[in-house]
Amino acid sequence: MKATKGRNVVVVGTQWGDEGKGKLVDWLTESAQGVVRFQGGHNAGHTLVINGVKTALHLIPSGIMRPGVKCYIGNGVVLSVGKLFEEIEGLEKAGVQVRDRLRVSEACPLILPFHQALDVAREAAREQGGVQKIGTTGKGIGPAYEDKIARRALRVQDLKYPERFATKLRELLSLHNHILVSVLGSKNFDFGAALSPYMKDGEVQFDAVYDEAMRHAELLKPMIADVSRELNDLHAEGGNLLFEGAQGTLLDVDHGTYPYVTSSNCVAGNAAAGAGVGPGMLHYVLGITKAYCTRVGGGPFPTELEWEKEGTPGWVMSTVGAEKGVTTGRSRRCGWFDAALLKRSAQINGLSGLCITKLDVLDGIEELQLCVGYELDGEKIDILPLGADDIERCKPIYESIPGWTDSTVGVTDYNALPENARRYLKRIEEVTGVPIAMISTSPDRAHTILMQNPYAAA
Numbered sequence: 001m002k003a004t005k006g007r008n009v010v011v012v013g014t015q016w017g018d019e020g021k022g023k024l025v026d027w028l029t030e031s032a033q034g035v036v037r038f039q040g041g042h043n044a045g046h047t048l049v050i051n052g053v054k055t056a057l058h059l060i061p062s063g064i065m066r067p068g069v070k071c072y073i074g075n076g077v078v079l080s081v082g083k084l085f086e087e088i089e090g091l092e093k094a095g096v097q098v099r100d101r102l103r104v105s106e107a108c109p110l111i112l113p114f115h116q117a118l119d120v121a122r123e124a125a126r127e128q129g130g131v132q133k134i135g136t137t138g139k140g141i142g143p144a145y146e147d148k149i150a151r152r153a154l155r156v157q158d159l160k161y162p163e164r165f166a167t168k169l170r171e172l173l174s175l176h177n178h179i180l181v182s183v184l185g186s187k188n189f190d191f192g193a194a195l196s197p198y199m200k201d202g203e204v205q206f207d208a209v210y211d212e213a214m215r216h217a218e219l220l221k222p223m224i225a226d227v228s229r230e231l232n233d234l235h236a237e238g239g240n241l242l243f244e245g246a247q248g249t250l251l252d253v254d255h256g257t258y259p260y261v262t263s264s265n266c267v268a269g270n271a272a273a274g275a276g277v278g279p280g281m282l283h284y285v286l287g288i289t290k291a292y293c294t295r296v297g298g299g300p301f302p303t304e305l306e307w308e309k310e311g312t313p314g315w316v317m318s319t320v321g322a323e324k325g326v327t328t329g330r331s332r333r334c335g336w337f338d339a340a341l342l343k344r345s346a347q348i349n350g351l352s353g354l355c356i357t358k359l360d361v362l363d364g365i366e367e368l369q370l371c372v373g374y375e376l377d378g379e380k381i382d383i384l385p386l387g388a389d390d391i392e393r394c395k396p397i398y399e400s401i402p403g404w405t406d407s408t409v410g411v412t413d414y415n416a417l418p419e420n421a422r423r424y425l426k427r428i429e430e431v432t433g434v435p436i437a438m439i440s441t442s443p444d445r446a447h448t449i450l451m452q453n454p455y456a457a458a
């Protein structure tokens, strides 16, 4: 008899990243047999808290803490093999077995030291030239995706053929070293401790990159796989899959606040292309949404608040919400919930349901503001426009909603939430038009309110 096929859920960030995707992926993985990352790289920082123990993940899917669950890095991810093994070793020290459960697509483009050098040097050149920095994570993500699109990237599968790898690497290095030295003035640039072993006179050295890549090849070999095939097989056998997005919709290279975006498509549709499955396999799209907004790095943010002044709502979000980046340690900018931005996000992702996270952070704020639209050039609009230049000029239109004084920390039953918290959530549903499926009330896995299980609805 033919097995019933599995049901699959896509998890995406609906704002500017750091919405709490990691916590929810870990939670949902109770119902999944496989978890796959489909875009981004180690610019992501996903935090899991299980029984009070915190784990930060950058490349390894957030299903890794569930024994028996298979984890995949799909073709859409740009891969630093060095960073992957740092993460694997960290998890192994904590007693988590990784190598037998992790599979890496042979089509992943590699992030190599010159990508990071280009990323860092370009940001510095922007600053020197008086142009606003993107505020990248400095991990080489943008330059690695550029090489992929230009069809000159070295990919995981190139590690199998050392001679061809060497030839391609030489070509790539001559191009990128020329840019580093002649365009970006890298000779006089301090690249810091992480890159100095690879660099001499502003150029990235062939031997250092090649030797390391060959060591990495040996380590990676047992994990290299045809991820597309494995995912399709698991699905056909009845296994449920989870597609784990990184970054967030407003950081998407097409739909975000361009040019202040990352270099991949972070939206749900890319889950299919970035993992190697058909779009019909994406059954339910869960949009992870903070109960307020944050953003790290440059770019427009219509509902941004001052967050450094003690006692202000922005300060509460920043301090109670512990809004510091997992990957770079930078403070995140904070602001009111933006329902007009969420409408854009719902439209682009085809959201089936929302998971509202960090509701507890708003406890005690007397009055909340909910952005329901903007004024742009004297006209009222109810959805975020496309691109930074228009978004920068948007003036938010707010609706006031009374806050609540009781604590919501750790609440796991919707009816136990303060009445005003429920009113706030209802209003978010009404304005965005997307039902709330889940609510998170602390970093801990256990502190989650379930309204509708995405796997049951998928």
Ligand code: GDP
Pocket (backbone or CB within 6 Å): 013, 017, 018, 019, 020, 021, 022, 023, 044, 045, 046, 047, 048, 049, 320, 321, 322, 326, 357, 358, 359, 360, 361, 440, 441, 442, 443, 444
């Ligand atoms: P991701 O990148 O979307 O996975 O999110 P991050 O892990 O970068 O940032 C979310 C932060 O909020 C982490 O420190 C989480 O532990 C924390 N967090 C997640 N959900 C909640 C919540 O409901 N309440 C509180 N207070 N913190 C949460």
Ligand code: IMO
Pocket (backbone or CB within 6 Å): 013, 016, 017, 018, 019, 043, 044, 045, 046, 134, 135, 136, 137, 138, 139, 140, 141, 142, 245, 246, 247, 248, 251, 260, 261, 262, 263, 296, 297, 298
């Ligand atoms: P997770 O998965 C928040 C931001 C950077 C910068 C822009 C471009 O944890 O939500 P990049 O290094 O990607 O070229 O930087 O994107 N950014 C993130 N912001 N969360 C992330 O990931 C991010 N990954 C990249 O701060 O503004």
Ligand code: MG
Pocket (backbone or CB within 6 Å): 017, 018, 019, 044, 045, 046, 047, 326
């Ligand atoms: Mg994060």
